[in-house]
Amino acid sequence: xxxxxxxxxGNEYTGFAVSGHAGYGTEGNDIVCAAISxxxxxxxxTVTEFFKVKADVLVKExxxxxxxxxxxxxxxxxxxxxxxxxxxxxxxxxxIKLETRITGG
Numbered sequence: 001x002x003x004x005x006x007x008x009x010g011n012e013y014t015g016f017a018v019s020g021h022a023g024y025g026t027e028g029n030d031i032v033c034a035a036i037s038x039x040x041x042x043x044x045x046t047v048t049e050f051f052k053v054k055a056d057v058l059v060k061e062x063x064x065x066x067x068x069x070x071x072x073x074x075x076x077x078x079x080x081x082x083x084x085x086x087x088x089x090x091x092x093x094x095x096i097k098l099e100t101r102i103t104g105g
Contacts, residue, residue, distance in 0.1 A: 001097060002019070002021055002023070002033065002036060003019055004017070004096070006083045006098070007100075007103070008103070009104050013076045014076075022095055032093055036096075039086075040064055043082045046078055047072075051074050053070060053072040054068075054069040054070045
């Protein structure tokens, strides 16, 4: 199972954590995992390299997290878009679980 947790402070996205495997194919040949991995990399690289927003990005075995260290409307909008993208994928694939954790605000 692949799990994505989206973090929000009030209505503003502050980060995400994606872990696990989609389990729709063998490791290295799972197109659902590949699609999600590609999306995660795009979001992380856009936030840190294109938007130049300070963020903590942690890559571990089967897990990646991103937490914004500063307010950025474009980064928050990208995280919201990524969340919507993941909702669409999760609707079609039961092994994808999503969660939203809201703090403060």
